Amino acid sequence: MRQYGMFTALVLIMLLFQVLTDGILLRPLNITNLILQNSYILVLAIGMVMIIILGHIDLSVGSVAAFVGAISGILIINHHMNVFAAVVISLLIGGLIGAWQGFWVAYVKIPAFIVTLAGMLLFRGLTMLVLKGQSVAPYPKSFQEMSSGFIPDLFGNGALHVLTLVIGILFSAIYIMNEVKFRKTQQRYKFEVSSIGFFVAKLSAMIILINIFTYVLATYEGIPNILIILFALVVIYSFVMKKTVMGRHVYAIGGNEKAASLSGIKTKKVTFWAFVNMGVLAALSGLIFAARLNAATPKAGNLFELDAIAACFIGGASAYGGIGTVGGAIVGGLVMGVMNNGMSIIGLGIDWQQAIKGLVLLIAVAFDIYNKNKAS
Template identity: 75%
Template sequence: MQSHAQKERNYSSLQPESPIKQLFKNNMRQYSMIFALIVIMLLFQVLTSGLLLQPLNITNLILQNSYILILAIGMMLVIITGHIDLSVGSIAAFVGAISAILMVNYEMSTFGAVAISLLVGAAIGAWQGFWVAYVKIPAFIVTLAGMLLFRGLTMIVLEGKSIAPFPETFQKMSSGFIPDGSAANVVTLLIGAALSVALVITQLKARRTQKKFDFDVQSKGLFMLKLVGMVVLLNVFTYVLASYEGIPNVLILLGILIIVYTYVMKKTKAGRHIYAIGGNEKAAQLSGIKTKQMTFWVFVNMGVLSALSGLIFAARLNAATPKAGNLFELDAIAACFIGGASAYGGIGTVPGAIIGGLVMGIMNNGMSLLGLGIDWQQGIKGLVLLAAVAFDIYNKNKAA
């Protein structure tokens, strides 16, 4: 005979969960990081006496973290496949050095130098992808060797010196803004309004598609609440940018990358194959997925994004230096794990990587505004990374 308490528990387990509780349960990883990001922002906003969310500082946050966020997008794909890439910082430094030699020493056009630099990044990614995918050397070893190799090559090609300055057109790629002479920066506000309309249409279309195929959807009230919240946040963000210089060019580039890679991972066969490889590579291979080719192209993609990150960093610094890209790989990896990637592969999203990168960036910026030294900053970031991975393992064990 069951006790009264056992009957109560059995009865309660049969009751349907509330929509809000079910929403948070199904998206625990995503919403917990968003909640953590909001808490960290509010905390540093108070501790810095309102400096954190000033328009100038918000713009600086975007410019300072753009190259890490670009790396985090590529790193998320690598981690989803169950691998890791320790060489991205060194590749960024090497490509930055190559671009400086082409544009400064040989006076090549910005477009030509950028195209060659991206091709160099793709070639490096192909080199490492070959050893990982086809020779089956662990990615940790291959990319560790790459980290040492390309850091050394950077020192060699630069001869231990910095090369500067870059052409103004190249600098604008990282530090320029959408041109608008008006004081209120009307263009930025109009872009915010246009993006709001596009967001509403996209969300409504996605909801109709889900209902058409009898998928579970949020209640109408909860959906409208979420949609209104997203539109308000988007317009507040664009208003803050308009209060300073407008939308940075690099934010446009970053937004395009986020949209494209989110679409690829969610809507295309290639994205599903990447998740399948990370979930169980042998099962994916038996089901007909070309696991070697897909792993190879994931590393090629990482090489291209590393090159792009190096170009953005060099343009912001207006110089190619031997120490460029130092610890970029650790920030990118930390952004992915904080943003919900699993240490075991097969789990993670591009928006999650961006959220994780913003958490790291706001922590760095907030601690700098408070006057904390780099030693404290590194220690605190290490603890945050450890907590994020521990949270991932806890959820995995709980699900089991």
């Protein structure tokens, strides 16, 4: 239910708004806009899900994103620094901010809610201070390309972006090979697997979705650069959480911190580095947002933390810690993004949008608690 329920809900929500918007939602231009509009929230959700699995929370990520965006604007626009160097420095600053907050949470044992609430206020104030209450713009084209550019078509400039179609086919082939290999491994170790009929149906459905998605992108401008960045982050962090010692330690600490400590896991160190990682991803989110807006502004990052937290819980992360996946957080973020976009298209006011999003979040957490009580 956790694995497929929210993905099924995402598909149903998309179909619902496709009908309500008279087909506007799934038009190529709007699909591309959905990716661009939600990219910075999805980046935050990837880091936030690790924090939530550990049993903590980070309320400062929106303010950190705004602060780092402001620093990048000052470096690139005011001081004409090389874009690559400025991006590296901005990410390092994000990491240092994460280390600052991680120190108080992991080693001083101040609750993350308090530390990051203080961080939210601190870095929002610093953002207004360094920008002197004014926006800084415009960024050079090379910086904007990070958020609004597209990969070039190596096979011509026709009506369809051929390279995007080729990538869709290659990705489908890789997906089939990985799924078949995983199923054979499970069978070799005598694990329970789904029926061959369900397995083939799942493969077919995913291949159809992948190629429809890439075809829709190909009819517009192709694959956005930010989608490549997001895909790389999802692959890397999914691997870390599922296949590495660090990832297993995160789950162990979130499940039972005392037991994890007694078993030899360095709980303080893992928590500290999780906050460092969150700081770097918050910085990346701030850079992406600044590149899309083409300006560093004091109001950047407003309520980003709430959208990222909501994405994680809607995507299946547990309010008690120990449960959650990177893929689930991405699906949860897409659910929020599709709802925002669909409700805006049909003309619902911001008041109704906020109310509905709050209700969806409450239902998601209530479902998690119901499952936990049922299991116990």
